[in-house]
Amino acid sequence: MKEIIIATKNKGKAKDFEELLEPMGYKVLTLHDVAPHLDVEETGETFEENAVLKAETIAQELQATVIADDSGLEIDALNGEPGVYSARYSGEEKNDDSNIDKVLQKLVQVPDDEKTARFRCVLALASPGKETIIFEGAVDGLITDERKGDNGFGYDPIFYVPALEKTMAEMKPSEKAAVSHRGNAIRELGKAMPGL
Ligand SMILES: O=P(O)(O)OP(=O)(O)OP(=O)(O)OC[C@H]1O[C@@H](n2cnc3c(O)ncnc32)[C@H](O)[C@@H]1O
């Protein structure tokens, strides 16, 4: 099996990538496998800047081809928040539970039909000595009043996808892969780079 390095330490993301890439014949390796000591500070102001930063830093360190994912949730009623701050919305530490609490609390007064949102995913494919290539994916949804479902990670329990009538945390991994921002971005990458 071919191996592909995803420059992430997020285990939920890693599972999404396995669901998407294993059927295409790739074994997914993450930073936990190949470089647990490496950390990239996300100083960019956009998903694209942070994805490029993570991919190019790790590709350079490892002298290998890597894919980095920078992603997050944009809520219209909050002017696009949490956006690039999705992982650290409630403070410095990554805490899915307190991040969700903060979103729910900020939306208490907002009518249901105004709780439109989207997940966005930007992938950067970097290789030493080559130009970095960017792919994007998104999925539209609605923020719920309360958590539903136990699958997935991050904001999945409060992100409702009308087409499937489920939150992302109520979806099986294959269902999430079929509709998600990350799935859509990977499919773009697959189209542009067959046999990567
Ligand atoms: O940087 P890496 O190591 O990849 O891991 P991270 O969790 O810090 O990842 P990001 O910087 O891209 O932040 C993305 C955050 O957006 C949220 N997010 C992204 N994709 C998601 C998904 O598929 N489902 C739920 N939440 C998601 C979640 O809170 C993530 O922590």
Ligand SMILES: [Mg+2]
């Ligand atoms: Mg991060």
